[in-house]
Amino acid sequence: MLQPRLPFWEHVLSMRSILAGPKPLPPGAxxxxxxxFRGLALVMIFIxxxxxxVYELYTNRNFGFSDAAEAFVFMxxxxxxxxxxxxxxxxxxxxLAIARPWARARQLYFVxxxxxxxxxxxxxxxxxxxxxxxxxxxxxxxxxxxxxxxxLVGIPLLTHQFGYLNILPLYLTLLLATPALxxxxxxxxxxxxxxxxxxxxxxxQFRLNFPNYPTxxxxxxxxxxxxxxxxxxxxxxxxxxxGRRVFPPNP
Numbered sequence: 001m002l003q004p005r006l007p008f009w010e011h012v013l014s015m016r017s018i019l020a021g022p023k024p025l026p027p028g029a030x031x032x033x034x035x036x037f038r039g040l041a042l043v044m045i046f047i048x049x050x051x052x053x054v055y056e057l058y059t060n061r062n063f064g065f066s067d068a069a070e071a072f073v074f075m076x077x078x079x080x081x082x083x084x085x086x087x088x089x090x091x092x093x094x095x096l097a098i099a100r101p102w103a104r105a106r107q108l109y110f111v112x113x114x115x116x117x118x119x120x121x122x123x124x125x126x127x128x129x130x131x132x133x134x135x136x137x138x139x140x141x142x143x144x145x146x147x148x149x150x151x152l153v154g155i156p157l158l159t160h161q162f163g164y165l166n167i168l169p170l171y172l173t174l175l176l177a178t179p180a181l182x183x184x185x186x187x188x189x190x191x192x193x194x195x196x197x198x199x200x201x202x203x204x205q206f207r208l209n210f211p212n213y214p215t216x217x218x219x220x221x222x223x224x225x226x227x228x229x230x231x232x233x234x235x236x237x238x239x240x241x242x243g244r245r246v247f248p249p250n251p
Contacts, residue, residue, distance in 0.1 A: 115168070200225055
């Protein structure tokens with residue numbers, strides 16, 4: 001049986017509700033959709049770092065100009081806007097609102113150091129017990145044997161990063177900037193977006209990056225460039241927190 005067609009005014013109201021955006025999340029509630037897609041991004045990142053399997057044929061890197069890393073950084077900004085912006089909208093002391101993302105950044109810093117130690121022990125054990133000495137020449141390990149003192153200074157400074165251990169330094173750096181980004185995004189969102197695009201363009205044009213030490217060059221994940229995806233996600237999260245959309249969909 002054919003469904004009756006909606007009257008014109010009901011159709012208009014339904015379209016207005018779609019364009020208005022989702023309802024605000026209750027205080028303390030999690031958006032399970034975000035958790036699901038962040039999990040999918042992490043699974044695809046893992047698959048893409050283990051080449052030669054049939055699963056890598058179906059990850060999103062085969063169907064566009066981005067990889068799961070871009071999705072993860074965008075959704076990290078989205079999650080930051082949802083999780084941390086509420087405290088900036090209240091009359092609570094500002095330092096309490098700032099402390100939450102900074103506490104998360106501090107936690108990720110120690111997680112990064114722990115993973116680095118486990119990484120070094122694993123590669124050293126493989127070389128010592130199994131004779132796989134080639135491993136200590138890969139993944140930016142070579143500098144540790146050539147300049148051990150300088151490398152041990154660079155590891156806690158995050159200026160020397162080993163292969164596959166360079167995403168957390170980017171994430172915690174963006175979290176340190178999150179309070180300032182949220183305060184500007186709540187007051188002047190389009191200024192924040194314009195400044196983010198300008199910083200991305202300038203960093204790309206003039207090759208601006210955070211320094212590496214003691215190795216030459218810059219960070220593998222340049223925070224001055226990747227911040228654009230984080231900021232776009234943050235602005236979307238700020239709007240979702242209020243039940244609106246900062247980027248309206250095409251009906």
